[in-house]
């Protein structure tokens with residue numbers, strides 16, 4: 001029996017990158033999964049490839065009304081939501097003195113507000129069932145600083161902080177909330193900023209001497225959604241090849 005047998009999950013940003021890896025792993029472990037994404041074609045293609053246990057919903061995580069629709073559709077198709085992988089996110093670099101405010105606001109809306117709205121949308125149904133698991137995608141940018149990344153990092157620190165608050169608030173209802181902190185993962189998000197050269201440079205900075213793959217991250221999302229992590233709540237877990245194991249003088 002799969003480690004997620006009987007679970008019903010929503011995975012946001014599931015059309016590509018880490019979200020696609022999470023959705024695939026959840027289905028392989030026996031969950032029924034709604035893949036929610038703004039990318040219609042890629043999301044629909046993946047859901048079709050994953051078979052009857054997967055269903056695609058076109059969804060913008062920054063739109064509160066859209067969230068209600070996703071939860072409703074998930075429940076109609078598969079039953080009450082027991083897992084939310086709050087994975088969708090965008091990356092924009094920008095210096096503090098020149099970054100357009102519109103870019104900053106877009107980051108806040110998608111990454112930070114989107115994560116909050118996701119938790120808000122699933123809490124009533126999880127509470128009614130007596131529990132659930134929420135996994136929020138932060139980053140190593142939610143654990144340390146990086147030049148040119150202030151606005152993005154603000155959202156990832158916010159997600160880390162919201163995770164702790166949510167764990168306190170929702171723990172008494174049996175709802176566990178944890179954050180995942182990936183390092184540099186080879187996905188469309190990172191490829192767009194420099195391709196192979198960026199990957200090679202990134203790999204040279206990682207103690208394990210390689211960047212991560214979506215398949216390195218998905219097992220953590222499986223674990224945090226499963227009963228194996230029944231006593232893990234409010235935790236922040238890095239999956240970064242060791243980049244946050246040191247400080248700037250660490251080499």
Ligand SMILES: NC(=O)c1ccc[n+]([C@@H]2O[C@H](COP(=O)([O-])OP(=O)(O)OC[C@H]3O[C@@H](n4cnc5c(N)ncnc54)[C@H](O)[C@@H]3O)[C@@H](O)[C@H]2O)c1
Pocket residue numbers: 012013014015016017018019036037038039059060061062087088089090091110137138139140181182183184185186187188189190
């Ligand atoms: N790739 C990395 O190195 C890295 C590192 C740390 C954290 N993260 C975080 O991990 C998560 C996944 O990143 P990824 O690398 O797979 O990115 P990606 O760009 O490869 O995939 C992100 C997915 O989210 C979707 N998406 C974007 N905006 C959306 C919205 N408003 N509503 C719904 N879906 C939306 C995209 O269509 C895409 O399918 C993000 O939260 C990201 O910030 C990524």
